[in-house]
Amino acid sequence: MAIESYAEKNCSIAKPLAFLGERWTVLILRDLFLGRRRFDEFQASLGVATNVLSQRLTTLTEEGIVERRRYNEHPERFEYVLTEKGRDLxxxxxxxxxxxxxxxxxxxxxxxxxxxxxxxxxxxxxxxxxxxxxxxxxxxxxxxxxxxxxxxxxxxxxxxxxxx
Amino acid sequence: MAIESYAEKNCSIAKPLAFLGERWTVLILRDLFLGRRRFDEFQASLGVATNVLSQRLTTLTEEGIVERRRYNEHPERFEYVLTEKGRDLxxxxxxxxxxxxxxxxxxxxxxxxxxxxxxxxxxxxxxxxxxxxxxxxxxxxxxxxxxxxxxxxxxxxxxxxxxx
DNA sequence: TGGGGTCGCTTGCATTTCACAAGCCACGGT
DNA sequence: ACCGTGGCTTGTGAAATGCAAGCGACCCCA
Structure with missing residues (x-):
């Protein structure tokens, strides 16, 4: 995971790239800006592998770029929406x-x-x-x-x- | 090289990512904007593997983002400078x-x-x-x-x- | 004349990331 | 009872990346 080493550099360009530089992340953001918010919407739109999509959404959540929001119980269903930090991108x-x-x-x-x-x-x-x-x-x-x-x-x- | 599939999408965000999305490419561009232009300067500044650096510089040249310029004969020595297309980034x-x-x-x-x-x-x-x-x-x-x-x-x- | 250093790479091999396919669980609809 | 949907997880193999070594044509210094 050498891309994480970006985050250790004292550089405001390198640090965001620690997560933005991962494949598919920027396109997921594009979809978020276009109003998409559900796992299957991203998957259908991008054709990305589901394990990678799942991983990227987790990372974006951890970074505070998106909020993972439950919109249904029984069964649990989640959607992803941009935070202010995310919209600033x-x-x-x-x-x-x-x-x-x-x-x-x-x-x-x-x-x-x-x-x-x-x-x-x-x-x-x-x-x-x-x-x-x-x-x-x-x-x-x-x-x-x-x-x-x-x-x-x-x-x-x-x-x-x-x-x- | 699935990232190349970015280029096939009809999307002005995805297409540039076909090369910008490759690891290290954006940081190489940062260095170019800071005035660095030689292989060893990039290598020392970034700590990137030399085979990857070589590959990235070739891609950037092919994309018309940088110009590969000989600044010395015997032995041949090259440097890389941004084109107008590159500066537009x-x-x-x-x-x-x-x-x-x-x-x-x-x-x-x-x-x-x-x-x-x-x-x-x-x-x-x-x-x-x-x-x-x-x-x-x-x-x-x-x-x-x-x-x-x-x-x-x-x-x-x-x-x-x-x-x- | 010889020994070291520099520059711009290339090659071989290990490790990490990614893609592809399949499956799963809790529903809801018919 | 069965199919479909949403949101994943788990394998497995392929591709990208990292690491280390080496190389060829010089130059410098003695």
């Missing part, structure tokens, strides 16, 4: 969707995302100045949570990819 | 980073992202009206690229998770 899925629409959707987007009454794409803007962010006007530096190694490494290195 | 990484900072960084963000002279978070806004997007004011519908099944499925289903 929406930007990740929308960013992925925007990229996929741009580069993989030859016949136009299979799915439109609607805000109020208009279909839209997700655009990333700066939380401070409100300007759109693109890959050319951004760089990085160690933050308050950086360890010594990270501080040293970043000091040594210029973001050379910017210079291109 | 930045919103995905920034969204992941923002979530990771919020939920997994107890001592503050290990890495700050800087826009001009100010550290910032990525905020998603609507490409049409410019308003910030959150998980409560969004729903979906079939787009021009939807197949018949997707049209039917979406008609049958309300986005129930919104009603919560």
């Amino acid at each position: 929406q930007p990740v899925l929308l960013a992925l969707l925007a990229w996929g629409d741009k580069y993989t959707a030859e016949n136009g987007p299979p799915l439109e995302v609607v805000h109020g009454d208009h279909a839209f794409r997700a655009v990333q803007t700066c939380s401070v100045c409100g300007e759109p962010v693109d890959s050319h006007n951004v760089h990085t530096r160690p933050g308050p949570g950086a360890n010594d190694e990270q501080r040293r490494a970043n000091g040594r290195r210029a973001p050379e990819w910017l210079a291109h | 930045q919103p995905v990484l920034l969204a992941l980073l923002a979530w990771g900072d919020k939920y997994t960084a107890e001592n503050g963000p290990p890495l700050e992202v800087v826009h001009g002279d100010h550290a910032f978070r990525a905020v998603q806004t609507c490409s049409v009206c410019g308003e910030p997007v959150d998980s409560h004011n969004v729903h979906t519908r079939p787009g021009p690229g939807a197949n018949d099944e997707q049209r039917r499925a979406n008609g049958r289903r309300a986005p129930e998770w919104l009603a919560h």
Whole structure:
């Protein structure tokens, strides 16, 4: 289970990947955002093996991304719904969707995302100045949570990819 | 390699996951965005097995995400740099980073992202009206690229998770 | 001239994860 | 009495990944 080692790195990209990086997890989240909530709905929609699906739903529950909710007693029946923490992953899925629409959707987007009454794409803007962010006007530096190694490494290195 | 079946789905989230969903790929991209470009840099930074790293770099090259560039003859030496298509994945990484900072960084963000002279978070806004997007004011519908099944499925289903 | 180190890998084998198929239990319907 | 449904669990084999070793063409240093 080497993917769990992601969680030990001091990195806000690696840590979420400890569970998001497991196969099928992101597609289960997509289904959750589309309103699906039952084991068999996920299974039918994805074609994933049931033991894997069961395992993923357990992990997502443990991570607090979904809530496992009993909607019937006798027999016990459960459904899975996104928590606030889970819904906060929406930007990740929308960013992925925007990229996929741009580069993989030859016949136009299979799915439109609607805000109020208009279909839209997700655009990333700066939380401070409100300007759109693109890959050319951004760089990085160690933050308050950086360890010594990270501080040293970043000091040594210029973001050379910017210079291109 | 069942993950390749992702690519066959008519879904702009699933298709990118056909390569992004492979273990280590997203972390290699993170390193690329941080300016790393050489085999040994990735290997040292990530601790990934060299055969896997080699395989991932090949895939990323084939997908047009990175360019494999010879920077030395005799002996041949290569480096890997992001293409425009690759840099367009930045919103995905920034969204992941923002979530990771919020939920997994107890001592503050290990890495700050800087826009001009100010550290910032990525905020998603609507490409049409410019308003910030959150998980409560969004729903979906079939787009021009939807197949018949997707049209039917979406008609049958309300986005129930919104009603919560 | 020789000995070590670097870079970018490849190869072989063990371990972990995943897929596929089958089955199970408590119902509910007919 | 029997079939179907929902939500799984349990095998077993295939595929992905990890680990360790090695390799070829240099370069550096003496």
